[in-house]
Amino acid sequence: MMRVRFAPSPTGNLHIGGGRTALFNWLYAKASRGAFVLRIEDTDAARSRKEYLDEILQSLAWLGFNWDEIYYQSQRFDIYREHAQKLVSEGLAYIEKSEEGKEAIIFRVSPQKIKVRDLIRGDIEFDATTIKDQVLIKSDGTPTYNFACVVDDATMHITHVVRGDDHISNTPKQILLYKALGFNIPGFAHLPLILAKEGGRLSKRKGATAISEYRAMGYLPEALVNYLLLLGWSPGDNREIIDICEAISLFDIKAVNKTAAVLDLDKLDWMNNQYLKRTDAEKLADQLMPLLVEKKYIAQENYDRQYVVSLVQLFKDRLCVLNDFVDWADFFFLDNIAVDEEARGKFLSTDLSKEFRLFIEKLEKLEIFDIIHIEETFRELVQQLNIQSRALIHPIRVALTGKTVGPGLFEVIYYLGKERTKKRLMRWVTKEEAE
């Protein structure tokens, strides 16, 4: 059975690059109904942190990459030592004593050619004379990355190692260890790296935003996964929106690109909007609830869920990230709306008391207060006053929402309700009349 692994180190968050590596591994496992193994590489006790581990696990779960098994290297030190000892007894490794009397185990690298067979890149040949003897067990007793990695991949029966391009030069070193230990060499697939817009590798400074941050910003996991999927792979038929189940059946590790890809947030935004439009408003509303509570838009309990769902429905097509809703729809939840200064100057500087009052009167008389009748009423008024719709629509929108942009005005009025609409319009009427 095919077994792949994703091996993050809890010395930092799971970021975009790691997320994509996890995705390709997971996809590869799913495609062949194999196992997706998670291995936490926490041998460096000083740098490993519980918060990072939790963050990584949560992010993976959020993205939907469920793992079949999980291991912690920190619990396997005995296994590494045992294997290192074996190499020493066979004369393939030696012990080096430091000045303080501490012992490290070093692997002897003999001159030879090492061929790496890569599923994505083909064969790559290395000359072992350019490789120094490798430390297996450090003098503090912990294993080095390359050694623990080989022992684990072999003993966990990993059949395919799918990892970032940056590991390509570790591979010949690891192959030497597989051979020395008498293990089968797994298949390798080195994924192209994701580069920052400014060039160079992603880093804290250059857009290596953690997966959890995208989550916090309001990106949907499906959208992020779809975006990541297209970074280095394509279904080949010009489609951009590919659902994960389909991706599983279409994905082929051999078809992955060799070229590094630059992270393009504009496309991610577009992708997210595509998914927002396709996703059920109820689901989105439920995701938004905690945030709305936090913002004091709604009470923890006793809020009108159906109302929020309707509003989300009203906005979701025009959102870039889900959390934009909080800013765009604030006027539906708050009474003291902030009126944009520029909008006010542009649309509410002239006296519209008469028009507003007439509109209110007409709305009052309305028996069926729904979107169609509201619009009908408005059109009547405009005709009666013999003015252009736009001359009144924009001022009313600003008076009701404080903004120049938003959903259609009649929807806004409908969801705001008769009373609130009246109250907000009256603010501008009474003020003008008093002068």
Place this chain on the structure above:
RNA sequence: GUCCCCAUCGUCUAGCCUGGUCCAGGACAAGAGCUUUUCAAGCUCUCGACACCGGUUCAAAUCCGGUUGGGGACACCA
């Protein structure tokens, strides 16, 4: 410095393996227009690339070599 990888529009990519159907297709972004009640969406259109040089061939984006450019690795970090 040494070793390794990569090279199609600004970005993500299709095509490359199995040369001709490619004066290179799609998507994002940008620009224009339509629609319109603003924004977004949607629809239509425009802009825009085979890094360069040489070779092989009747024919090269596709095969080969070199140059240049970009990236990665050379830790008792992972």
